[in-house]
Amino acid sequence: QVQLVESGGGLVQAGGSLRLSCAASGLTFSSYAMGWFRQAPGKEREFVAAISWSGGNTYYADSVKGRSTISRDNAKNTVYLQMSSLKPEDTAVYYCAAGNTLAIKVADFVRHWGQGTQVTVSS
DSSP states (O other): OOEEEEEOOEEEETTOOEEEEEEEESSOGGGSEEEEEEEOTTSOOEEEEEEOTTSSOEEEOTTTTTTEEEEEETTTTEEEEEEOSOOGGGOEEEEEEEESSGGGGSGGGOOEEOOOEEEEEEO
16 A cells, blocks of 8 residues: 655745655656646646656656755655745645656656645745
């Protein structure tokens, strides 16, 4: 059974930083592209960042580009999202995602989802 377990969310002041982690099990982690999505109240789930299986390619939504870094440790079956210069509009539930290719930038191509971790940025 595939499990993606996010951690690292919380309450942070605007301008602060957070590092989200997603620990994967039940899948050959190094064969999967991994990503992060987020969903704010009343809004649709949106793409945040993705990383190829090797870590050699990364993609970011314009809204987080320059403020976020996605990385992975295949030895630990974990993907990370380092976020800095956080803004109140970054407030959302952040979801870890796994898929076969970087097409997971589109939610339809995500094969596995985590349960999410709440990030709240206060002004």
